[in-house]
Every structure is written in C-alpha cells, then in structure tokens.
Amino acid sequence: GSSNKSSSSKSTYKSELVNKGTLTVGLEGAFKPYSYRQNGKLVGFEVDLSRDIAKKLGLKVKFEPTKWDSLIAGVGSGKFDAALNNITVTPERQKTYRFSTPYINSQYVLVTRKGDNSIKGINDIKGKRLVEGTGSDNAAIAKKYGATVVPNGDFPTTLQMLKQKRGEATINSLGSWLVYAKDNSTAGLKYQKLDPEKVPVAKVAALLNKKSPKLQKKISQAIKDLKADGTLTKLSKKYFGADINN
Amino acid sequence: MLKLTSLNKTFSKQSALTDITTEFPENQTTVLVGPSGAGKSTLLRSLNFLERPESGQYEFNEINIDLSKPIANKTILSVRRQTEMVFQEYNLFPHLTVLKNVMEGPVQVLKQNKNKARIEALELLKKVGLGDKADSYPNQLSGGQAQRVAIARSLAMHPDYILLDEPTSALDPELELEVLKVLLQIAKEKQSMIIVTHNLEFARQVADKVIFIEKGCILYDGEVEPFFNSENKRIKDFVSAMTFSSIA
Amino acid sequence: MLKLTSLNKTFSKQSALTDITTEFPENQTTVLVGPSGAGKSTLLRSLNFLERPESGQYEFNEINIDLSKPIANKTILSVRRQTEMVFQEYNLFPHLTVLKNVMEGPVQVLKQNKNKARIEALELLKKVGLGDKADSYPNQLSGGQAQRVAIARSLAMHPDYILLDEPTSALDPELELEVLKVLLQIAKEKQSMIIVTHNLEFARQVADKVIFIEKGCILYDGEVEPFFNSENKRIKDFVSAMTFSSIA
Amino acid sequence: MWQIITNSFPQLLAAGLKYTIPLTLISFVLGLILALITALVRLSNQKGFFYIVKAIFRFYVWLFRSTPLLVQLFIVFFGLPYLKIKGIFPDGIKLEPMTAGIITFSLNTGAYCSETIRASILSIPEGQWEAAYSIGMTRAQALRRIILPQALRVSLPPLSNSFIGLVKDTSLAASITIVEMFEVSQQIAAENYQPLIMYSLVALIYAIFCTVLSWLQGYLEKVTSRYISANGGGNV
Amino acid sequence: MWQIITNSFPQLLAAGLKYTIPLTLISFVLGLILALITALVRLSNQKGFFYIVKAIFRFYVWLFRSTPLLVQLFIVFFGLPYLKIKGIFPDGIKLEPMTAGIITFSLNTGAYCSETIRASILSIPEGQWEAAYSIGMTRAQALRRIILPQALRVSLPPLSNSFIGLVKDTSLAASITIVEMFEVSQQIAAENYQPLIMYSLVALIYAIFCTVLSWLQGYLEKVTSRYISANGGGNV
Ligand SMILES: Nc1ncnc2c1ncn2[C@@H]1O[C@H](COP(=O)(O)OP(=O)(O)OP(=O)(O)O)[C@@H](O)[C@H]1O
C-alpha cells in the first residue's frame, strides 16, 4: 500500500477513477460463469470478484455490461476503470494497456465430436474449422495452429455448431466447459485438456488504462489479498465447481 | 356496327347509366353531349370495357355479349383492339418518344413488323401535322400537339371505332382549333367515331348523329339540326349554355 | 391605381415580357387576352410578385417600386395583401374545409378576430351561392363550386385588385356559367379586377378595358368594342379563333 | 421451455420499457425536428453565406447515411472523450450512455428522415405555395399552415418505416453499455444456454411494438387523409 | 497508427470484396425480384382462393418488417436445423452460412422493398393503365411496357436507400459465421486493441461503397428521367 500518508489527494489512486468513490467495471454480462444474468440480476465469478476488490479499496462498485469491442474501447477512452472479462495477459496488449496481477490461471480444453478421431491433439487442428469467439485468445491459438476460425459469439451456440457439423472443434477455457457440462447435455461431444507445454496456461487479469498506475497497484494488491485469505478459491468453487487455479 | 340494348351501370349504389339502348352507325360520327355528371364518359368507357356495366346487350360486328354474364378475357381484348380511346388528358406514355408511342400498339399488340410499323407511324404523324416531332418526348409537346399524337396513336391500330372523351377541353382555343381540324379531316375519311364534346360549333359540323344524355338517360337520339333547333325546354337551355349567349 | 412602366421579364435567356407600359384603372375590369405563351400569366403573376421582373417601374397606390432594385420583403407582403390571385386550378387548400379556406387569410394574415372572420366568410360563401358547403372539404366540390370558393377566399381579404388567370378554363360550359355569373356580379359592384380569359362573350360583357398581348408585347390597349371589331389582321384572326367560326 | 419464457418475459419487458421505448421515442422526436430543420435548410434558395450552411447540412446527411450506425455510436461514446479542446473541453467530451445514445440515434434518424421530408415538401404542388403567398402569407406561415400539414400525409408511410426501423436499431445501444432489451435477452441466454428461444422471444416483443406502431401509422394516415374522402372527384 | 491502417486496409478490402459486396449484390437482386412479385400479388384484385395467397404475402411482409434482422439470421441459420420434417428434411434444414445469409437478406429486403414498389406502382396515374388497355394490351403487357418503366423512376430513391442500408446490414452476417468486413475489423481490433481506429477505418470503406452507390443512383435517376426534360411543360 502507499506508505506516504502526506501525499496530496491529487496523486492517490482515487483521482484516477472515472467516477468519484466508485470502481466502474466493464464486462460482457453474457458470459457464464464470468458474468451473466440470473433472475434479473447480474451475477458471476468476475462480478463477485469485482465487488470484493472494491470492498478492499473502500469503493462502491458499478457494472457496465457491454460488447467485447466496447470493453476495450471503454477502458481506452476512460469509460471504465477496469474490464474484468476473462481477459488474458499478452505482451501485445501490454503495450497499450495495464494489467493487474492475474486472478485466474486458465487451462485450455479442446472440444470435439465423439466419434471424430481425426483430432487427437492440438497439432491435428491444422486445416480444420474451429468455432471461436471473435477476438478471443481461443481464436488466436486456433489460428496459430493452422486452423480456420469460424467466428461465433456464445458458447452454447458454438457447441450447437459442432453438433450441426458446422465446425470440427473448439478451444475454450476449462472453466467454461465445466460450467456448461454441469447442467447441460454434452451428448455427442468430448473434450481434452491441452498440454500446458504447447499451449501455456492463460493468465487472466483485470485490464486497465495506461494512465492508472496507482489503481493498477491497488487492484493487484487486493487480488493478492483475496488469494491469500481464500476468497478466490471460494469464488472459484462457487462458480466453476472446482478451484480452477489448481 | 356497334349496338347497345338496355345497358345499365351503377357505381356502388348510385345509378350512372339507365336502360341505354342506341346504336353507333359505321363510317359516321356520333356526338355525345350532356351536362357534367350525366354519364357521357361512363358510356364511352363502357364501350371499351374500361367500365363494366352490370346488364344489357353489347353487339359489335360478329361479337354479341350478354353483359350480365362474365365476359371472357379474350373477348375484352378483341373488342379493345378494334376500338381506340382518346382521353381528355391525352395519356401519352411519357417514357416513350412520340414515334414509339404510335408504334407501341402495332408492334406489341398487333405484332407488326417493326420497320413497317415505323413507316406507318411516321406517315400518321405527318398526317396530324407532327412529322418533325417523332423523336420528341411527350412532355416537350404543347397540349394540342400531345392530343394530335394521341389521335395518331389510335389511328395506328386501324380501329373500327375511335372513342374520344372531350379531346380538346384541356386546350386553349387556338390549340383546340388544330385538333378539331384533324378530327374533321378524319371524319371526312369515313372513320367511325364517337365524340364527347362541349364545343357546339364543332359538334354541329362534325356530327352525323347526336345523343343527348342527362342523369344517365338518353333524352335525345337522332339527327343533328333538329337537336340544335329543338323547342324542348331542357335541350334549349343546354344548347344556349354551350353558346354562352345567356350569361347575364 | 395600378400602373406599369417599361416592365421587362426574361426566363433564363427567353424574353417573356418586353417593355410593358400600361395601367389598370380602379373600380374597373381589365381583360387580358392573347394566344398561348403570349405572356398573359407572366404579366398577371408579376403584379403579385409571384414572378420577379428584372426592370421597370411598378406603381400601386402610394407604393412606388423600381423593379431593377432589390425589393424589401415588407413591400412584397404589403402588395400581396392588397392584391388577390385566383388561379385556373383553383389551388384551394385541400386540408381545410371550405369555411376555413376563406377564413385562413383574414385570421392568419390580417389577424382578424376569428368570430368576425367566420361571420364574414359565411356571408361571402352565401354570396357565391355556397352557403351550404361551408363544412365540405375542397375535394367534395365540383370544379365550378371550387372556383367560386376561390373567389370568396380572395374577396375575404378585401383586396384592391383581384387577379384572375383563366378562372373557368378547367370547367364545363354549365359550370363555367355559374362562375361567370358571380364574376359579372362582382364587376358590377365596382371591384377592381384583371382577368385573363379565352371566353369572348364573357370578355365582351365584363370588360371595361382590353389588353391584347402577343409574344410578350402589348398589341392593343384600349376600349372594348373597337377591339372586337378591329380590322387589324392579327386581332381579327385571334377573335375569330375565339368564336370557333372558322374551323373547317 | 415454458418456464424459461415466463421467467425472462418480465425482465425483457422491463428493459424494453426502461430503455428501448424511451430511447426510440426521444430519439425519433428529436430526429424528426432535426430532419425538418435539415430539410428546410436544404430546400431554401437563399444565396451567399448560406451556401456554406447548406453544404454543412449536406455533409451531415451524407455522413450519417453512409456509415454504419454501430460505428457512429462507438465514435460518439468512445471517440469523443479523445477530442480535447483547450478551454471548452479540456478533458474531452464525455457523455452518459443514454445521452450518447439519444444524440447518435437522433442524428442518424435526422439524416434519413430529412430526405423523406424534403421529398414530401417537394411533392406539394407549387400552386399551394402560390395560393398561400397570394393571401399575403410569409414563407414561414405558408410552411406551417399550408405546406407541412399536407406534406405530413405524404411522408407518414416512409417516416413510420424509419420509426419501426429505429425500434430495432436501438438494440445496438448495448455496445455503449445500455442494457436494452436485446442485451438482456443475450445475458439471460448466457445463463440458460438457450439463445434460440431467447431470440425468438425478444423478436416477438419487437413484433408487438412494431405492430402497435403500424396501427398508429394506420390511424394517423386516416386522420391526416380525412380531407381526401372517397366520394371526392379530386377537384382541388 | 499509420502502420495499423496500412496493415489492415488490404484485409478489410479483401473481406469486403469477398463477402460484403457479393452478399449485398446477390441479396438485393433476389430481394428485388421477390419484392416485385409480392407487390404484384398484393396489388392484384383477383378474388376467391387468391385471397389466401395475398394473406400469406401480407403476413410475410409483416413478419420480416417487424422483427430484428439479426434474429431472422439467427433463426434461419441455427433454428432451421431443428425443423425436422419426416420424408423431406429428416435431419432438419441445414444451410451453408452464405446460403442462409443470402436467403435472409433477400427475404428482408424483399419485404421492405415490396412496400416501396407497391407505392410506386400506385403512384402511376390510372390513365396510363387505361391507355395501355385501350390499345389492347393485356395486364402483363401494360405492366411490363408502360407501368413498370415509369414506376422505376419513382421508386429509385427509396430503393437505393434500402440498397445503401443493406450494405451496412451485411455486417450482421458475422453472427452466422461469415467473416465479412466488419467482422474482420473486429478481429484485427482484438489483436491490436485499437477498436476506435479500426471502426473508423471500416466506416470509411462503407462510406466509399455507399458513395459509389449514391452516384450510381444519381446516374440511374438521370437516365430514367431523361423523358422529363427541363424545358417540358408537363403536358402528358
Ligand atoms: N369511379 C366512379 N365511382 C363512383 N361514381 C362515379 C365514378 N365515375 C363516375 N361516377 C359518377 O357517375 C356519374 C356519371 O359520371 P361521368 O363521368 O360519366 O359523367 P360525364 O357526363 O362524363 O361528366 P363530365 O362532363 O363532367 O365529364 C356521375 O354522377 C359521377 O359522379
């Protein structure tokens, strides 16, 4: 934390906030289990996490659900303080944005149709059609391994497309798969975890504006604290049914 | 020969023509007169099936139609090919040149050879005094010129009858004169015509027969001079309104 | 008194009125005649500034305007309030009832009290024989009725001059008669009027003065009978076309 | 499935009433005013300096008709904060989502409808202007009392086309953080994993809104056309 | 920034040429044909059994005008595979993305344009039909030779409005996995995290397409109006 109590208010993290006394968080709100709507209320792993972070910072929290592109643009143009939307840290993105300490180390899975034995591992997706969300890391990985990316928005539709043979496979986070499989039929589909040697585990963190160094430090500290006091594990079990960081 | 027996036509509930029985002699000009709303246009349009009378008998050359029964489309087309309408508002086809306006019927409907149709169209345009306007569009014409094109267009179909509904009422006196001269010429050539007009002087000169209609009924049907000299109060009033001699 | 001196008006390159010098006496009816395209409408519309002449002098009561200079908007509005136009196509306001058509000017422009305006409007409608049509919409009227409403509308403004451009040329003879009777009545009441007409008989009866225009120039400007009996070849030809006596 | 519908219907309706309808109504009214102004400016025949004003309005119409609405929303909401003008907007122009939405939708509607209104004014016969001028009306009086009431009748069908289009276009507001009806349907779909049902349901609600608007259009057409009675012969 | 533009411009243009333009052109042509058929059916005054046909077309127009295009795309692409009809489609109707896109855009365009065409046919004076009938033309001949050529002129501005709208609406095709221009811009934005620049860039390309279309519209308007010359007095 900041040790210099006499520093002027001008240079505290609070002056970096978009709205005074409030942590404004951008997220999609249509992305289970990270953020989604249940009985009319916004819930999800990242919704709860944002609340806990805000509490640690002594701030109120405000959610701004919007589209993927708008998350990025919103952080860039100072509409939100941070975006928490299962965003992976990459060196590319670090050039223009700041990231907090990661709060998820997300493992990838490859989902294919049962009976389709042509894809045994990540190396077999070359030339295949992989259904992935626009701009997602999943899409980037698929591309890197030579697959043709078929763009699609949401996870259930993606799985539908596999069943309708409109694609051969999809890469997604282990979390998404587990949550979907919990109360939905995945008949006809199977999955395999991807080897972390080949596809490194994704570090998911909060995305912040370049102009918010103090806020970045504060949020990172809050996440560390939440990790230490077991809150993160608790949240993970609540939403993913397991501690996905282990 | 065109002959009507007991023809009736109503619009919704209003009767427009009641028990019309008359004939339109071949190679002659019949003039239809009557006050506004009398049913002159309705009668003329019925002859061409632009209106559909509910009952009566329609005889035209070898065709004999019972108007109270459905009429075959073929019959209607055949009647229309042999009768041509000339409208008060000309109704030239604005997107076609004057020449194409005249050729359209012969080429598209009568399936005439295009070159033949063009040659005849040019002749007809010369006849109505518009040999030099073949490539103009209708909106480049004066009203009198437009109406003469409409007459040429109807002549090009070699119809048995030409039906003219107030062909000059949209025109100034001097432009009217151009058109009336052409019509007098055609009448002289024994073309069968039926003309609705308010022009007394012209009616007198062109008519072989006069029909006077009021409120959908025929009040006079016969020769020309007896009509204009009639002692009948209604006819006399009407004729004098046509001559403006009783304004004050 | 309305007076023009050396008025000129061209459309793009074409000259429509050339060096027009004349006057329109008060409490009299001036009739404007001439062939189609002569410039009659242009002259009438210039008097109301619906057309803008390029040069000349325009004198109207105390107002004196040099047409070659910009004219203040206020001046134009003031002239228009004192002169009323009656058009060939009536130009009634289709979305207003007959009564509202007549009241519109007095209420909106002259800022008259609504009740007073309504009472006068009803009187005027009675005068033109349409007391029972006050609540009709224009499209429920015959042409003759519509034109009489237009006349009532112009009278409601108590104009110094009423300008009428072929007020009956869209009408059948019998409907024309209705309108001409009203106009003769108004002329008798010494309303100043300027009328463009092709109706010879009417012109003869209503006119205090005749102006004959051709190709934008005044060829005759004077009394009535001398005009109709003129020996001038051009005038004689024109007058006889107006009477249809020379068709064949 | 029935349960999904009864569960989500109230949420969808609430979002519709809270965002979709106000956004549509306010933007349409403002857009219409803007469209009228634009149409009048472009129709005016004033010369000189006014030519520049006309050029600006022409550019505005071109710009908003030829770029995607989504991009317009994006730039107004996320782009304007970058527009820092010393003295006036030192921190850039930051708009609330609803404000940005209403501004963009109004500008977009204004551009399209101005063309409709322009055409409808041009369709009124010159004689109506002349008759109005003849009884001494100013241009403003003639417009207000004579021309616009008639132009309204002509422009009603295309304007309500635009209105119905706007209802559905408001779904784009989700990209500037407005949680309107369509966005809610997607958020719910994320929970129940039934996007097809949710989409059909939200389409149904749009259809209801649009059908009500069509009725309104029919009613207004009747009212504004009451002077064109069936029995009339068209003598005007 | 300059580098971002030069890097992504070719990709955007390629996507535009490969998907946006073909999708727009094919759908518009098919939609126009459908619109014409719909307009003619709805205008016909045939009675009896034909009444049902008319009702079906009326329903079609209502359906496609009052639901969001995105939902239409979604249902045709993802919904039809569930529509299993024994004997005919035992496995449901599974369409290729481009096929589904073209079908949906055509149906949507057809619904909107049918209203335009219907209005334009109605705007041709009755006298033109009568003159055509008078020289003995059949209804089909009158339509083809006399009415439609004139109606075309009237309907060009609203039709090209729809065309320009369609260009931008094709961006929705991304939701059924077509990688059209807008989708490409989003994909690039996901990499470089510069959505504002990418959006502006893609808006520019749309604006170019639309401007070209406006020119085309202007040209066609001139050609189809060549018979309405400036010097004419309107005596038709
Ligand atoms: N389409 C129609 N629907 C209803 N009534 C009509 C229709 N056409 C004509 N009428 C009515 O039928 C009657 C006869 O009309 P028609 O047009 O035949 O008269 P007209 O003698 O030609 O009159 P004008 O000299 O004014 O042309 C009138 O009362 C008229 O109102």
Ligand SMILES: Nc1ncnc2c1ncn2[C@@H]1O[C@H](COP(=O)(O)OP(=O)(O)OP(=O)(O)O)[C@@H](O)[C@H]1O
């Ligand atoms: N707005 C205009 N633009 C160009 N030329 C015009 C315009 N109005 C009239 N003219 C031309 O000016 C001349 C005079 O026209 P005007 O309408 O005054 O004639 P007119 O005497 O009223 O004829 P008519 O008896 O046919 O009404 C004509 O050659 C006409 O073509």
Ligand SMILES: [Mg+2]
């Ligand atoms: Mg008639």
Ligand SMILES: [Mg+2]
């Ligand atoms: Mg004139």
